[in-house]
Amino acid sequence: MGEIRIHPAINVLRYAILIILAAIFLIPVLFIAFTALKSKGDLMTSPFYALPNPFHWENFSKAWNQGNMGLYMKNTLIICLVKVPLGILIEALAAYSLTRMVFKWNNLLFAFFLVGMMIPMQATLVPLNMFLNKTHLVSTYPGIFLIYIGFGIPFGILILRGFFRTIPKEIDESAVIDGCGEMGKFLRIILPLSMPAVATLVIFDFMATWNEFLLAQIFITKDTMRTITTGLMAFKGEHSADYTLMNAGVLISILPSLIVYLLFQKYFVSGLAGSVKG
């Protein structure tokens, strides 16, 4: 018995469809890469499908310098490096309380946090702006950290609570016998056991923060604090006619996401699958 056999002809057809579709998915990226590697003159004269000849690698260094890409990447990285670990710690503490502590409000509070997932950011922008102005936190890192962490809380709690619930309660009980307090249980047992979920969340959170645009657009008014997305928009505005540089800029800003994705591909898939079971 075992596997249901598939007719070889159907398998060939399946491959043909997949290869055509994959090509359709990759062609936009190739076209962007070709553009980024051509000189302005070649772009006008050579056919669109022609390989760049010669390769104009200097477009990348020009885009990097003229677009302040290094600065914007540094700014975005600072936000990610604080927001992601701090946010996850805060979410994990809450998820621990929601799953491990005897407490009659557990489910109600969980539902209350989930409500946050259906509130679009747009519905908070004006009051948040007033709040940041009043507290002089506009265009400051503490203000940005606060807001980014806030919007990560509902999703983070959803994922971590889902995982914490799968850890058997007997493990906690034995820890209590060994004299662990709640904090000890959280730090020494639940958190280490939850590393798969935490890893997934780190990666998702990193990508979401790296790619975030609306909050950065509204709350970061200082040019030198721009993130990679708002920086790319500004670059596009200034170089709207220079397609070679613009596409080089696009590729540069893709690179970190692509590296993270290739390194941690399995977490993207297993992480999503985990949230399905939730």
Added chain:
Amino acid sequence: MTTKTIKPWLFLMPALIIYLTVIFIPALYTMYLSLFSWNGVSSSKVFVGLNNYSDLFMHDTVFAKALKNNLVWMIGSLTLMVGSGLALALLLNKKLKGRIIFRGVFYFPYVLSGIVVATGWAWLYNPTQGFVNKLLTMLGLEHWTQAWLADPKTALYAVFIAAMWQGIGQPMVLFLAGLQTIPQDPYEAALIDGAKSHQSFWYITLPLLRETFLIVIATTLIGSMKVYDIIYGMTGGGPAESTQVLSTWMVSQTFKFANIGTGSAIAAVLVLICMIVIIPYVYYTTKKSHV
């Protein structure tokens, strides 16, 4: 209060305070602001009751357009995006050489930012040098070429195709995960009973994917109400406001025209629609977790 009753709150405190400060209270305050006429600067807000709402629904033609565009986007996502995601998942759910590579190719645009996708695709749609028109010309379809993003008739659909390219991987991966939880036995039993493969699909696969469908549909609906980055990045709501959706129109009203009351009312409508979609889902998820 004993320490035993206080402790759970201590663990919850940081998350709860930040959540209240950043999301919950601001959202409530936005509802309140939607009842006023205010430019955001002057110290006096004028109470106008529900006038902002009635103005939106009776007089604001862009709002009507935005609402319609959200609806078009939603229907397009539910049919084309979810449908293709499911089709790709079914194609990839067999033992297949290079399966992981194909999955990676279809999913990777999802990890890019909306702004990057918008910038790249705007170049593909460039009227004179973009890929789309050059390809059409090469294929002898020159009369099909047009300024895709500059024509109000095509702009929304052109942006939607870019969004599909970016987003299709998400339903695909969710469906793949769902398909992997389905055991082989029912298919073997059906095969022995002489079921055709399309019958297995309708009577075994689809019903067993019920949970996955719930998640995919809920996230797709919310996603299509929240869509912002890719539209802002490609067209900014234009040409002639033809690609405005509620989220972009809200930001324009608030931060471009300083109509805080109107912007807040649009945000409130957005929240309301999202609630209608997701409350049944949250109810279902939390209820299930009691078991």
